[in-house]
Amino acid sequence: MQQTSNRLLISIGIVVIWAMITIGVGNIQTSGNVTLSEMVTSQILWATPAAAAFLLIIVWFTGWRDLGFKAPKTAGMLKVIWLPLLYIIGFVFYGFSKDSEGLTASVITIVFINTMIVGFSEELAFRGILWGGARKAMSFWPAAILVSVLFGSVHIANTFLTGEFNEAxxxxxxxxxxGLTFLAIRIRTASLWVAMVLHGLWDFGVFLIGFGAVKDPSAHTSLLSAVLGGIGFIGPIFLFGLWLLRNEQVRSGWRDDSDAQHAV
Incomplete structure (x- = not known):
């Protein structure tokens, strides 16, 4: 038990350093004077690949081989990813359908590269390294809640990059x-790769939607309104994640990548 607790503490420490690299390098590159959308669409960001490289070095150094770097079981996969995939298709279709002169092939390429690296880096940090420690030290739901809440909390740090507190x-x-749904997908497929790809494509679609939007300086959205709107938007995805984890047979194999967790 002591060994598993130590791994969880080490994993949390690694994620904290990863977040510091992401924020620190991001601040150096952007000086904190641009919106998140402007950051991702205007240049290749170096913070996320730097943070991802740090995580890969840690994985190599620790020798952890239970993070999900293996091919997913494809049987029944569509049942596991159909709703997030539907959202992503809608995002991309809407993003490309907007009349935005600045949405060039160069911008699209920059956004795609940035968001796919973000998907890789964040999934490795939370559904890979942190989940690898939490699932061995805690029972299922406390571990799942811890990983999901910490994943959400780290996004508050965007305030340091953009200065937009309500948005963060x-x-x-x-x-x-x-994050709970990405975790459910990681568990159901016993692979980190599917969550990484979906996460990257999700962010790609979101930034396509937001590209070219001009914020009215006089407009003010209260924090409560923003949060309620966010819940309405993400609620179906959250409920879908809970539904994916409804099966006790699925959860019985959550501590490792055994075939028990592939039940669909």
Whole structure:
């Protein structure tokens, strides 16, 4: 038990350092004077690959081989990913259908590269390293809640990059709820790769939607309104994640990547 508790503490420490690298390098590159959308669409960001490289070094150094870096079981996979995939298709379709002159092939490429690296880095940090420690030290739901809440909380740090507190709080709430679904997908497929790809494509679609939007300086949205709107938006995805974890047979194999968790 002591060994598993130590791994959880080490995993939390690793994620804290990962967040510091992400924020620190991001601040150096952007000086904190741009919105999140402007950051992702205007240049290749170096914070996320730097943080991801740190995590890969840690994985190599620790020798952890239970993080989900293996091919997913494809049987029944569509049942596990159909709703997030439907959201992503809607995001991308709407993003490309907007009349936005600045949405060039170069911008699309930059957004795609940035968001796919974010998907890789964040999933490795939370549904890989942190989940690898939490699932061995805690029972299922406390571990799942811890990973999801910490994933959401780290998005509050976007305030240091953009200065937009209400937006960061809303992002944190949405990330907490969607994070549970990404975790459910990681468990149901016994692979980190599916969650990484879906996460990256999700962010890609979201930034396509937001590209070119001009914020009215006189407009003010209260924090409560923003949070309620976020819940309405992400609620179906959150409930879908709970539904994916409804099966005790699925949860019985959650501590490892055994075939028990592939039940669909």
């Amino acid at each position: 709080i809303t992002q944190a709430m949405i990330a907490t709820m969607s």
